[in-house]
Amino acid sequence: MDLPEAARGRAPVIAGAALGVVALAETVARTGVGVNLPVGVLLALCATVPLAFTGRHPLAAAVTVTGTTLLSVPFYWSPLFTGVVALTAAWYLVVRRRLARVRAEAAERDASRRAIESTLLEYTARGERARIARELHDVVAHHISMISVQAETARLAVPGMPPEGAKHLLAIGDTARTALTEMRRLLGVLREDAGGEPTRRPQPTLEQLLELIDETRESGGVTARLILRGRTAPLDPGVELTAYRIVQEALTNARRHAPGAAVDVELHYDDDVLHLRVRDNGPGPPPNGSEGDDARHGGAHAGGPGVGHGLLGMRERAATVGGKLRTGPAPGHGFLVEATLPAKAGDDR
Structure with missing residues (x-):
């Protein structure tokens, strides 16, 4: 079960302090082997207490514990048991933090890659829609032009047309011409957005x-x-x-x-x-x-x-x-x- 963040931060401190106390007891117990007690106490503390600092300085603490544990071998003819425990715990925390950092960096790179791909896809889609709109403009413009021409032709070619009917046909022609003007204005915006002026030619069928x-x-x-x-x-x-x-x-x-x-x-x-x-x-x-x-x-x-x-x-x-x-x-x-x-x-x- 994962510990809360605060508990994980206090765990190395508690472990370092506890191992330091046990290391002192181990040093006193082994003084009969001819160990210099002050040197033994110093080695015991340096081999265990640095574990408390692995939260902020994991690598430095692990190196200190490792070096001191190795130095204790000539004095005790074998490493301190508490030193070995502290050494194992320190390097475990170093590796764990390193793996966590690698996963975080990989996740960050993956998120950046997805964001870039999404932006490129959106940009490509926008440019493609602009190109499609430019092409369809010619098709729609042809139909609207025919509406305008037919309305004007009907108004002028039909004799005896009531004034009201002629007025409506004139309005239809004006509306069609206005629509064409607005389409051309919109097309100009799309050309600026997509960049470049397309070559004018009949659209294929x-x-x-x-x-x-x-x-x-x-x-x-x-x-x-x-x-x-x-x-x-x-x-x-x-x-x-x-x-x-x-x-x-x-x-x-x-x-x-x-x-x-x-x-x-x-x-x-x-x-x-x-x-x-x-x-x-x-x-x-x-x-x-x-x-x-x-x-x-x-x-x-x-x-x-x-x-x-x-x-x-x-x-x-x-x-x-x-x-x-x-x-x-x-x-x-x-x-x-x-x-x-x-x-x-x-x-x-």
Whole structure:
């Protein structure tokens, strides 16, 4: 049973005092062997009383007890029994304190490492969300622009429209233009937060997957093929962009971590849901390692604007449109990325 802190602090003092008294008695008992009593008393006290100071100076006390106990051997032809007891107790306390210090330092290092990892993960997630927001801005801006144009066209093209209706259409156009202005202002903040000005270009869709797979094959890193199942159906532009980026990231990871592997990219259209599956036949993640420990989890990858940070980027993108993503070892061997994305962004299925 562990002693209270105060009792543990008093225990060496009590033990040192008690052993000192017993050592004096042992010295007096052994004077008949021809021991000089004053020297014997000094040796007895120096071999036991320092135990009382192991609380603040454990190493110094242990060295003193050890040296005095060794010096007592020529006088008594054998070490003092009380000296041996004090020596054992002193070194036990030294080792115990040292082990406790090592455990405390290890715990402190572990806590610092976890704090650093948490900060890096948060920073990476923030940057990835900013990149996703920049990409989705183009998709949303297109729809809002169409609302503004159609409202203005309807107001001007429909003859004999009641003034009240024309007023409402004008308000719709003004609201859409205001929304676009606010989005651009928000996008400017995100660019400053993430750093850098992205290159302006049309956002990719699933129609460009064949081009992406051809580029992957031409790079020589992996051999990839596209498999389509079900009846193709139009998807929300944000969902198409998310699916394209997930495939792009998965192919990049396969090229980096499983060079020479064969990769299957499968799209399964099922009612209002897109099932996305990317599997390679490479070595897969390390044995006994979680997917978060896999090297695919982090690190920026080449492959175009908006490509994110490994598995974290894929999860962020899937969650943005209300989808789910799972990654890990493939059956048999290799690495598997599976995503379930709604046909319309924001649907929870």
